[in-house]
Amino acid sequence: MSASLSEKTDASATGNTSAVNHDLQENLRRLDRLANLGLVSASIAHEIKNGLVAIKTYVELLLEKDGDTEMTEIVRRELKRIDSLATQMLRLSAPKSTMLTTVQIHEVLDHSLRLLEHQMNGKMIMLKRDYRATPDTVRGDESQLQQAFMNLVLNGVEAIGSNGELTVRTELFSDAPGRNGLKIFFQDTGPGIAVENLSRLFEPFFTTKKNGTGLGLAISQRVAEDHCGKIEVVSELGRGSTFIVSLAAEL
Ligand SMILES: Nc1ncnc2c1ncn2[C@@H]1O[C@H](COP(=O)(O)OP(=O)(O)OP(=O)(O)O)[C@@H](O)[C@H]1O
Ligand SMILES: [Mg+2]
Structure with missing residues (x-):
């Protein structure tokens, strides 16, 4: 980021405005891509969480019938991990609503x-x-x-x-x-x-x-x-x- 800022200053010092525009556009495009990436991650995380609700309910039912306690524990733990991963991902990438x-x-x-x-x-x-x-x-x-x-x-x-x-x-x-x-x-x-x-x-x-x-x-x-x-x-x-x-x- 700082490299492209100094490039910009150099370019304007030599009067090369097209280089400035190019840098600016490249930076804007990068910001745009990052914003999109945030939105995509948030959407994926949201979908994973929604899907998990159904999976959890069904798996709990199956596990109650099945007597394998070790497997039960593993499945429960992994589901919990995926859920918390998706929650964290959502918090990290979703547009924040701050209450000041x-x-x-x-x-x-x-x-x-x-x-x-x-x-x-x-x-x-x-x-x-x-x-x-x-x-x-x-x-x-x-x-x-x-x-x-x-x-x-x-x-x-x-x-x-x-x-x-x-x-x-x-x-x-x-x-x-x-x-x-x-x-x-x-x-x-x-x-x-x-x-x-x-x-x-x-x-x-x-x-x-x-x-x-x-x-x-x-x-x-x-x-x-x-x-x-x-x-x-x-x-x-x-x-x-x-x-x-x-x-x-x-x-
Ligand atoms: N107080 C600390 N002492 C030593 N290492 C630390 C400390 N805090 C963070 N770290 C190191 O930084 C890494 C990243 O921390 P971060 O809190 O982002 O993730 P995590 O603790 O590994 O997982 P999570 O917080 O999601 O449960 C840790 O895995 C650990 O290696
Ligand atoms: Mg931690």
Whole structure:
């Protein structure tokens, strides 16, 4: 993208307007193709989900009659996986309907953590909250933010496995006069991330987990970007990882 931008500048400097037009048209075509791809993925995901409703009902009936419990479990698990894959795909590609309100980030974090607390207790994962942002308000979509936070906490929990610490910290920052933001840190004591994987984390479908869809971070990043924000990651092998979500604050 930046390469074609600089090409454009060079071309206009030499007065070559047809090259500028060509670049512009090529970029527009690319954007159009991407938008279409999103629409096609969303439609396919939607059709898969619709088909699954019928398949699930029929398969459940068959499974009730059949006594093979191992097979039953496999079929149920796989159906659930396809269903959640289609749901994630739909969320990633469907045109988003955002509900913007004033969101209290600490409340959303508490709610997300409450939903995962049971899992953490069972795995002896100690949860630490270190909320420093006052005020903690952003303009945003509460349910999308919750989805992103839960993805990040879940990744931390899955990385730790058992016995470890998960810290959720917030703080305010200002990167330019009048431009204030809120950062949320999700820090885990998991194994860290290999250097060769760092650049691929946010790619849709990139996963190192047996049953992962590889969509959690792609979705979370999109949520952050929809809030004029971003997600960064700092990781050290053997020590753990920290995912940092930056959002524009509403002060
Ligand atoms: N906190 C973390 N520590 C170590 N590795 C991580 C962490 N978070 C993400 N990763 C790596 O990034 C990959 C992509 O994460 P992402 O959340 O997108 O998908 P997933 O967790 O594999 O599957 P899903 O979220 O769909 O269940 C993971 O498979 C894992 O390799
Ligand atoms: Mg994940």
